[in-house]
Amino acid sequence: MAQAATEAGVHPSALRQVWERWSGILVPILAVFSALVVGAFIIGITGADWQAAYIGLWEGAFGSPRAIADTVVRSTPFIICGLAVALAFKAGLFNIGAEGQLYAGAVAAVVIGTTLQMPAIFHIPATLIAGALGGAAWAAIAGFLKARTGAHEVINTIMLNYIALRMTDWLIRSKTPYILGDPADTTGARSRLIAETARLPGFQVGSSTILHLGIPLAIVLVFVIAWLLYRTTLGFEMRTAGTNPNAARYAGISVPRTIVLAMAFAGGLAGVAGAIEVSGVRGSLSADFFSGLGFDAIAVALLARANPVGIIFSGLLWGGLLTGARLMQVRASLSIDVIKIVQALIIMFVAADQIVRFIYRLPKRKPGEETQLSKGWGG
Amino acid sequence: MTQNGSDRPVVLEARGITKRFPGVVANDNVSLKLHKGEVLALLGENGAGKSTLMNILYGLYHQDEGEIFVKGEPIRISNPHESIARGIGMVHQHFQLVPVMTVTENIILGNEVTNGPFLNRKQAAERIRAISEQYGLPVDPNALVADLDVGAQQRVEIIKALYRNADILILDEPTAVLTPQEADDLVRVMRTLTMQGTSIIFITHKLREVLEVADRIIVLRSGKVVGETTPDQATEASLAAMMVGREVILKVEKQPARPGAPVLEVRGLQVRDDRRLLAVKGVDLEVRAGEILGIAGVQGNGQTELVAALTGLRPSEAGIVRIAGVDVSNATPRQISELGVAHIPEDRQRDGLVTSYPLTDNSVLELYYLPPFARGIVRDEQAINEHCTRLVTEFDVRTPSIHVPASSLSGGNQQKLIVAREFTRPLKLLIASQPTRGIDVGSIEFIHNQIVKKRDEGVAVLLVSAELDEILSLADRIAVMYHGQIVATVKNGELSREELGLLMAGAKIDRAVPVEA
Numbered sequence: 001m002a003q004a005a006t007e008a009g010v011h012p013s014a015l016r017q018v019w020e021r022w023s024g025i026l027v028p029i030l031a032v033f034s035a036l037v038v039g040a041f042i043i044g045i046t047g048a049d050w051q052a053a054y055i056g057l058w059e060g061a062f063g064s065p066r067a068i069a070d071t072v073v074r075s076t077p078f079i080i081c082g083l084a085v086a087l088a089f090k091a092g093l094f095n096i097g098a099e100g101q102l103y104a105g106a107v108a109a110v111v112i113g114t115t116l117q118m119p120a121i122f123h124i125p126a127t128l129i130a131g132a133l134g135g136a137a138w139a140a141i142a143g144f145l146k147a148r149t150g151a152h153e154v155i156n157t158i159m160l161n162y163i164a165l166r167m168t169d170w171l172i173r174s175k176t177p178y179i180l181g182d183p184a185d186t187t188g189a190r191s192r193l194i195a196e197t198a199r200l201p202g203f204q205v206g207s208s209t210i211l212h213l214g215i216p217l218a219i220v221l222v223f224v225i226a227w228l229l230y231r232t233t234l235g236f237e238m239r240t241a242g243t244n245p246n247a248a249r250y251a252g253i254s255v256p257r258t259i260v261l262a263m264a265f266a267g268g269l270a271g272v273a274g275a276i277e278v279s280g281v282r283g284s285l286s287a288d289f290f291s292g293l294g295f296d297a298i299a300v301a302l303l304a305r306a307n308p309v310g311i312i313f314s315g316l317l318w319g320g321l322l323t324g325a326r327l328m329q330v331r332a333s334l335s336i337d338v339i340k341i342v343q344a345l346i347i348m349f350v351a352a353d354q355i356v357r358f359i360y361r362l363p364k365r366k367p368g369e370e371t372q373l374s375k376g377w378g379g
Numbered sequence: 380m381t382q383n384g385s386d387r388p389v390v391l392e393a394r395g396i397t398k399r400f401p402g403v404v405a406n407d408n409v410s411l412k413l414h415k416g417e418v419l420a421l422l423g424e425n426g427a428g429k430s431t432l433m434n435i436l437y438g439l440y441h442q443d444e445g446e447i448f449v450k451g452e453p454i455r456i457s458n459p460h461e462s463i464a465r466g467i468g469m470v471h472q473h474f475q476l477v478p479v480m481t482v483t484e485n486i487i488l489g490n491e492v493t494n495g496p497f498l499n500r501k502q503a504a505e506r507i508r509a510i511s512e513q514y515g516l517p518v519d520p521n522a523l524v525a526d527l528d529v530g531a532q533q534r535v536e537i538i539k540a541l542y543r544n545a546d547i548l549i550l551d552e553p554t555a556v557l558t559p560q561e562a563d564d565l566v567r568v569m570r571t572l573t574m575q576g577t578s579i580i581f582i583t584h585k586l587r588e589v590l591e592v593a594d595r596i597i598v599l600r601s602g603k604v605v606g607e608t609t610p611d612q613a614t615e616a617s618l619a620a621m622m623v624g625r626e627v628i629l630k631v632e633k634q635p636a637r638p639g640a641p642v643l644e645v646r647g648l649q650v651r652d653d654r655r656l657l658a659v660k661g662v663d664l665e666v667r668a669g670e671i672l673g674i675a676g677v678q679g680n681g682q683t684e685l686v687a688a689l690t691g692l693r694p695s696e697a698g699i700v701r702i703a704g705v706d707v708s709n710a711t712p713r714q715i716s717e718l719g720v721a722h723i724p725e726d727r728q729r730d731g732l733v734t735s736y737p738l739t740d741n742s743v744l745e746l747y748y749l750p751p752f753a754r755g756i757v758r759d760e761q762a763i764n765e766h767c768t769r770l771v772t773e774f775d776v777r778t779p780s781i782h783v784p785a786s787s788l789s790g791g792n793q794q795k796l797i798v799a800r801e802f803t804r805p806l807k808l809l810i811a812s813q814p815t816r817g818i819d820v821g822s823i824e825f826i827h828n829q830i831v832k833k834r835d836e837g838v839a840v841l842l843v844s845a846e847l848d849e850i851l852s853l854a855d856r857i858a859v860m861y862h863g864q865i866v867a868t869v870k871n872g873e874l875s876r877e878e879l880g881l882l883m884a885g886a887k888i889d890r891a892v893p894v895e896a
Binding site: 231233234240243244246247253254 | 712758
């Protein structure tokens with residue numbers, strides 16, 4: 001089919017282009033819808049009331065100002081880490097390492113937040129920049145290994161995740177001597193609290209939710225990354241190296257350098273997300289802090305098809321599902337893990353978008369339009 | 380060139396075949412008849428609908444309208460198995476062979492002769508030998524396909540079809556990969572086949588071959604049959620005009636070269652290929668300003684690696700490359716490009732374009748970081764759009780918009796975009812590798828004229844082409860490359876087409892070959 005289409009020299013009509021533009025948005029939306037429908041059946045099978053469950057899910061996520069505030073706070077790290085994965089996708093890299101980069105950034109933020117003393121106007125930026133540098137350095141290791149030796153970034157970032165997690169755990173739990181751990185904390189599970197001057201300002205909604213400065217920062221980052229990718233020469237180099245490394249070499253672009261840079265940028269983003277969680281939400285770090293956030297970020301990026309602006313929405317969806325799950329559990333006496341099933345279904349429908357296109361009779365995608373995810377394995 | 384076959388029975392007939400793809404009609408009411416024992420040439424430019432038509436006859440696609448008759452019987456072919464059962468065999472342009480298997484194994488694949496649960500290789504090999512002798516297709520049934528040269532692999536493909544009792548053969552661009560001598564052998568094989576009753580549809584865009592071998596010629600343009608003729612009524616010029624729809628000047632008009640100072644100097648260059656084997660084994664070359672040096676050779680004799688090394692895309696093992704006096708041995712592609720070197724890559728979709736990018740991004744693929752296309756790291760879309768618009772207009776790139784992806788252009792227009800991009804930079808040296816491969820006659824004519832124009836402006840041109848005709852019509856001097864070495868360097872005209880063909884095939888020619896540095 002493809003051969004004939006090129007042989008015949010197809011010129012996509014204007015209408016077709018409009019349609020193709022919209023199908024990019026339509027497929028994720030239909031994937032979410034399909035996942036909810038299948039999820040309803042699964043809830044029904046367990047004997048619970050799916051309507052009550054979904055109403056609870058909605059109200060828990062978006063039903064009140066407080067719920068919305070919770071969702072937004074919860075979504076912020078998904079948005080930034082989703083960007084970290086999407087940026088790497090665009091450069092042809094599959095960054096499974098957002099989790100490790102989160103920890104690397106958070107540790108760096110804790111160090112700066114607990115050791116330095118300076119006015120907030122310097123301390124906050126210093127903490128966030130430390131997070132970015134920590135995450136960037138961590139991710140650059142995988143980028144360097146790929147550029148130098150061809151070692152696949154998927155393997156390396158996964159391994160670096162374990163190292164980061166275990167190292168964070170040790171840094172916090174070590175008692176002889178205390179490194180990041182807090183002698184005042186009897187459980188030994190968290191780090192010392194960062195200085196008040198390092199904490200992000202925000203305003204309180206309800207009893208415990210703080211809408212912190214990290215939220216607008218996440219939105220700014222989305223547009224900065226979109227600008228970087230599509231309006232700068234550096235972004236052009238990253239996208240070209242990611243789309244067609246041969247043409248990139250032909251064009252004089254140093255592909256190894258671009259790989260390291262793209263990984264460092266991606267890691268920097270995840271590191272900032274880690275720093276924001278420390279300085280905006282908890283004020284400290286513990287080893288179970290992110291528990292898979294970096295992996296969910298892959299789903300967030302995938303659902304948005306690595307489109308930076310789309311990530312705002314997929315990040316909000318992800319945060320919303322997790323936030324609303326609690327009320328869903330109460331209303332329908334369901335296990336909170338049902339929401340994980342729905343999330344898994346969403347990923348499945350997005351990844352296997354041919355199923356969605358088949359169910360809803362959408363036109364088949366053209367070759368070359370594959371979801372970016374599968375590209376990472378090309379090596 | 381036997382007699383017109385119209386008095387013989389019709390073995391294959393297509394009536395009113397129409398096939399639409401989204402946005403295009405690939406075949407528009409196409410009808411043709413193939414008589415027993417004739418060679419029917421199907422001529423047309425890339426994109427004219429030849430391959431679509433053949434894929435319909437072979438059962439890979441199904442037509443939207445129209446009927447197909449095999450030996451007078453209306454049939455509906457929905458997959459290749461059925462077409463094989465009806466006696467239709469196809470030899471694809473890209474061979475469908477498994478390199479690690481023997482000739483016999485490849486031929487019986489999917490049609491195994493078994494002895495209980497075991498393969499009966501011996502019996503199969505005997506039949507292959509018989510076919511091979513009957514039709515003059517020499518091939519060793521026990522050889523590994525990977526060890527065979529391209530011509531022999533093609534013979535295996537033909538035997539594969541005959542083994543399945545095909546009496547209608549579709550040959551899709553069969554000479555594209557052959558040396559002139561191998562092509563002559565193929566013509567002989569086609570004659571033997573037709574004499575023994577096989578009917579052949581021969582798809583090509585090479586006019587000379589059509590006139591040599593066809594009994595009848597059908598010309599397709601934009602999915603329609605625009606003419607039917609016979610070799611004695613047609614000339615290359617008339618066929619080209621029919622293909623393109625206007626008069627085409629096949630001869631490149633050019634003045635004698637006025638060579639200046641050397642621009643490219645290569646001494647003892649050695650380059651390894653992807654398998655780490657030495658592919659370029661000590662090449663010396665010199666290209667002067669204002670001349671075209673053509674490198675003739677069958678594909679895979681080190682030309683690809685030579686060009687990659689000259690453009691910085693592949694490290695060299697030994698030797699010196701100087702461009703405009705600067706030593707660029709193992710310089711980066713960007714350093715070389717900034718010296719004023721343009722490169723038309725042999726594989727435009729792999730190296731020359733990012734096909735998913737719009738024309739605009741592709742038009743500044745190498746210059747994107749320089750003013751006026753960027754200020755600091757910020758791209759200037761306005762400047763890029765203006766540049767692209769200028770290229771598209773000046774080089775007649777046919778496109779609905781500069782914002783559509785490059786993949787939506789035809790091959791010829793993609794190539795014109797690359798040529799436009801490369802030719803509008805300040806140039807000292809142009810390295811053009813297979814610059815007209817797989818594109819239409821109109822675009823070939825245009826690109827040839829542009830290359831000569833650059834030469835006349837004083838640019839040194841290194842032209843690498845597997846098409847000997849292209850070398851002969853463009854080059855001022857010709858270097859023949861065989862097995863990684865330059866085996867002869869001559870002025871264009873000193874050796875005949877046949878003598879060059881022999882050198883390309885690694886043979887020695889009777890008289891002394893003048894080798895100049």
